[in-house]
Amino acid sequence: MESPEPLVQVRHLKKHFPITRGIVIQRTLGAVHAVDDISFDIQRGETLGLVGESGCGKTTAGRTILGLYKSTAGNVNIDGHDICTANGHEWMTIRRKASIIFQDPYASLNPRWSVSAIVSEPIRVHDLLKTAEERDKRAQELLELVGLNARHLNRFPHEFSGGQRQRIGIARALACNPKFIVCDEPISALDVSIQAQVVNLLEDLQERFELTYLFIAHDLSMVRHICDRVAVMYLGVIVEMAPRDDLYEKPLHPYTQALLSSVPVPDPKKERKRRHIILTGDVPSPINPPDGCRFHTRCPIATSRCSEIVPEWREMNPRHWIACHEV
């Protein structure tokens, strides 16, 4: 049922941001352990959801996987290309095969560039079409693909609404016919009624172009809707990963359980009867993550073992992975 070779393979990926002091001679004081050993595969045509709260490292993970940040350790393989060692020609090939959609529709488009320039930049940079007419035609095509009128090619980002700008960002991501797109919270900044439009568009495009998505989000309801499999991140590590309905119906990790129980459900009778698992305390700092299991400081079922030994990442049920001692 699954393709033999996953499109994306991530193995023990780490990304630390050093904290330095001094101008002439730099001393390293420590590091922000944004991503601290994550591993997963993404099959062709699949949508993998990466969820977690702020500071868990999901955005950093998405960018490091694409090579936008240089990884501190581990490796990433996209369609046979090793991201961490690629340069020159191979680097450009990867840039065509994998693209990204950003969260902020206001910051992700250059305010001084016309829509046409923004959307056709990838084509120019990779020299895929030689003449200006061909490039313009392709730009028109791309706009129409995402549901915008091609008449607006010469307008500037500030003339569009948030939802429309996000569509422009999607058009840009499609310019070189990628296989893999990292969607970094693509709908978080949009109104509810526009979110549904954009999500439907992403699904349609996926079907039409056989795209593979890494869908990074914190809106767990939307993730359940669009993703095939979901991985839950906490403080730089993945604590649980499972097919969608397995994760939502039978969450095993205490953090996942707390997270899911906190998601409000738009059903008054249900919502008022629910028991929310309230976590105490705050998320620890990623500069000094707790020893052992990172979640142990807030975990309702933590034992002394949890504060000493890092739990093993194992497959509890078919395709259902978890890192916890007590389950």
Add this chain to the structure above:
Amino acid sequence: MDTVLQVNDLVVHFLTPEGTVYAVNGISFSLDHSETLAVVGESGCGKSVTMLSILGLVPIPPGQIVKGNAMYQEMDLLHSTEAQLELIRGKEISMIFQDPMTSLNPVLTIKKQITESLQRHMGLDMEKATQQAIALLNQVGLSDAQQRLNDYPHQFSGGMRQRVMIAMALACMPRILIADEPTTALDVTIQAQIVELVIALRERLGMAMIWITHDLGVVAGLADRVIVMYAGCIVEEAPVTQVYENPRHPYTMALLAALPRADRRRNQRLKSIPGAPPTLHAELRGCPFAPRCDFAIDHCWFENPSLQTIPSEHKIACWVDVQTGKAR
């Protein structure tokens, strides 16, 4: 029926260099004592402007209260002087805002910010005010309140800052708490903490609450009654279960149909609402939702429906009966 706030026919415009923005287009609602009213709508629907106008927090100019009144205890808040409003704000009607990063003054300690309100409105001296402040911080779940009093806002996390805001807002035990998207910027687990806190405080203090949000999940758990706003108008108003189980306005229905669910298996595509909300640069002609409405009839384009009551406490502003598809 113990109405503590009554807003009638409020119309608010903004005069900008690019033209007039018709932000609030004639809304009326009431708030009962110890009731929680949720005001739901997407960005630009006028929900925040409405509440800010009531408290006199909209800068005038460019804002302009064209019409309407807001009666609180026989006082019309929209036509009161700044001095009169200052006696109300923080003491009788408190407001908390969305962004905990910018709502607190970064150069003053928490102690200063809480006690200032206590000293002014309740006339407490510094010592008593400090004790009260500690008690308040404990109430909102900040356990080491004594030590943290002398900290600055940047030393708190987002969730804790919001708790501090709540403590400040409730310091003088107001009759009404207005919360403008207080949990939108917070993580979902922190949001759950804050909502639980607010529910507990609400029971203890018996105050009325207006909760502004676009999150229909939070509303389901918190509200007694819901007002749905679109383009500066109220389109639907009903007790909370009715709004979710029996929505009668096409916009409310569409909004609910566009929501993904974390508690159910996915069964079909999300029903998106085509188009986008109007930008409010033109005066309303006809129903503002008509361009995006599945049920629109000719009359909808000519006249903006007013809010009418239909059986069992349900009010909607629509020319069409969605159950039959025909005019009302």
Add this chain to the structure above:
Amino acid sequence: MTSTAETVDSLPRSIVDELDTPPLSISQLTWRRFKRHKMALAGTIMLVFLVLYAIAGSFFYTEAYANYTETGTRLQAPSIEHPFGTDTIGRDILSRTIYGGQISLLIGLTAVLVETIVGVFLGAIAGYYGGKLDSLIMRFTEAMLNIPQIFLLIVMAKFFSGKLPNITFLGRTFSGSVVVIVFIIGLTSWMYLARIVRADFLSIKENEYILAARATGTPGYQIIFGHILPNAIAPIIVTATLSVANAILSEAYISFLGMGVQPPTATWGNMLEGAYKYIETAPWLWVFPGLLILLTVLSINFIGDGLRDALDPRSRAV
């Protein structure tokens, strides 16, 4: 406004195609804001007048006339024949201010050109690449800032004096020292601009659209000049404008000290040098060139102020 929801090929078509009438473009907005600045407008008019004076004036007087000496008529107060009087060797001051103005303004503009090219280039590289390159460039910049410009100017001027050929440019022949002055002023003033550009680049670089460009595979130089520079142009324009005034003043200083442009080529600055001994007895020697320098510098400063406000992205007034 009708809208329809069609699905073509199961991809939703855009609804409500009509965008609001586009707001004014960025340049139109900027011009509007500039116009509100009364002093800036006054400065613009004044500057236009001064430039016209320097250019058009050459239709009334020839250069030969400006350099024509006649000791018999030396040090004459303003009269009908010589509206600005004559200088120490009988040359007509009015025509000398015209031709002197051409040189002074030319020096001002070209020095700023040199300064802008060097400053923007170094600031951009330092701001974009960061790290060791940034440190290196910034240390160099700071070192240059510590060297007094006048000192360098004097040393350079002394070094090159007498060794330079004359240059013909736009129909005028002047001393090669003009080119030297231009480069010296330019190469000793770029530091301020470099710092500003670097700061701007550092902040713009953090925007998501830059990350998007990197994700696209856009090479560094295209990001610098295509993406960041258009967004950093405002402070560059303002600084460059104000630098013209500084350059004109710098030229005046060194010429006044006798180290600048060598006679007979006139500049407003070296006309002041000749007036040194006659400050009280023949005020017309320094009043007219001095006034012209003053008006030029003032009007440029007003324009610069107006531009700064007009280009400020945070100013929301129209």
